[in-house]
Amino acid sequence: MSDATAALLRLDGVGKDYAKVDVRGGRVRLVWDLLRGRAAARVFRALDGVGFELRRGESLGIIGENGAGKSTLLKVVAGVIEPTRGRVAVGGRVGALLELGSGFHPEYTGLANIDLAAALLGLSPADIAAKRDEIIAFADIGDHINDPIKHYSSGMVVRLGFAVATTLTPDVLITDEVLAVGDESFQKKCVAWMENYLGGGGTLLLCSHSMYHVQKLCRSALWLKGGRVERYGAAADVTQAYLAYHEEKSAAAKQPMAAASAAAAGVYAVQRLDLSPGASIAQGGELRLAGEVFSPDGRAPVVLVGIVRADGTPVYGVATDMDGVTPRRVAADRYAFALTLPHLELLPGKYLVRAHALDPAGVRLFDHVERAFVVTGETREMGLVRLAHRWNDEDPAPCGDSPPR
């Protein structure tokens, strides 16, 4: 009987090196090295020290940038390649759906390809015959099943591939970004199958660029970066960290040169900006900002405070003169300001707060200082902020007619 606590899939310190041969004669040398049981002289380290555990009924999402080693990792798990280092232990049948229509022979009819796929999975001819009708029904591509695959549309190839991989009910299903294909109705069928599979105790290893899918279908996630595990844990945490990393990365590309020391140049300049309770704040909590602005001529400057997402998308900005506030004078040439945001309903992620110093007329913008902070929390809401909302489930009448509550 199945043992729910034992790991169905377990990787320990898995690494994979690919031989690099770019010089003439390098291949001859490589063959010679391999025959002698030596490692290749020059290698590219596609994976290094990757480890995780997947128990029956769990689901893990693999995320990461292109070239981070996701496909290599899936191939190692599927047994397509042997790891150079480390151990892979699999306690069940792995159904791999690596790329669309993989394992299909283009010259062969859909039916012949079903037989090939089943033989690859180790099914006997009797088992294959029993499963064939089920696969044909799920794929639902009509008479095309008797045509060579090369005449199929890409959508039909996907349908057949998904039908084959899923009908043979694997213990672990590995999929490589294939959920978002096929037409609307087939996608629904796939998601329904997937939820049913997971609900029935199926185990899923999903490689996806869609954080939505990873959060929806996976309990835990693993972020690969440069072949190494950058982060491994609850899906919500890992996907948020990954998104924040991307936001920062795209912002870094846009970031202009740091403003020259404005104070030294004799212009209005922010000299200090402090955040409390700190650089990390829970969603819906209170954020307090305090700082000081330098004024070269002693007149009270206007302070503009703005919040942007880590990639630079503006969220909200407000200036002292908009609210009729004047910074408090603390020295001959220094003014202090303090701002409280009592209910910070930003969605979890990385943000920046920027304080700008403007001239007393609030026209010319001289300088800004920014501080990063993280909003923590677990939610599957989307966007930047939580807007106040209410589902009017008891009263389906149009809004205009609904009585105030």
Added chain:
Amino acid sequence: MMESSPRISATAPMAAVPRFAAEARRNRALFANFFKRELTTRYLGSATGLAWALLHPLALLAVYYFVFTTIFRAGSYGGKSFLLFVAVALWPWLAAQEGLQRATVSLANYAGLIRKVAFPHELAVYASVGATLALQFAGYLTVLVALAAFGEPVRFEGLLLAVPLWLILALALTGLALFLGALQVFIRDVEHIVMPVLMILMYLTPILYPLTLVPERVRPWVAANPFGWLVERLRDALLDGKLALQWGDAVALGVALALFLGGRWVFRRLSPHFEDFL
């Protein structure tokens, strides 16, 4: 262990406990599928289908008949038909030549699978060599029957020895095919070297001529050719009906086995890296 049923988990590519029986069954099913695929793809799209496998050797035989009897007028040799003398040796050679040429490039046909699915890559080579040998052996029998029908003195009881000789040939060829096929994945020159080498070997082997026509000085060199040995034994069996075993047969079996094991060793060393180079 932790499987829900032994059959299911047995196919796990890196299961902690090897389950040989189920794995062997899976590999048999896979080989059968590949073998069928090899047979049908060769004649896929040709109007006559598999019948071509039998028509081709007969057509070839007709050409040789014309060349030897009408042009060279080599009607007989040592009291035997020269056509039969050549035919007995030529088909095993064609099998070897075609088998090696196809097997050398066979893995490329399976590149899509090798990159995406876990399975023993050897099966691709076995299927390629197996299909070639099966077709060529069928052609061989067809030719022998055709020659007998035209009154040539074929000693069919010689098949008792000829069949084991073909099996020895198959074993040796499989070993060489594994070696060349694995090498070809990394070094593309292999296929271009194999072809001319086979061409030269054909003329260095007493296939189209008897060993006795070779000058005394170089005769030991030609006689040392293992394929030449096979040809002589086939002629003993099918032309003269000599079925007695010789010590050389055991040596040949040993050499074939060594070739197979050596080829397989090389193949298994290199096959984990195919995925990256195909």
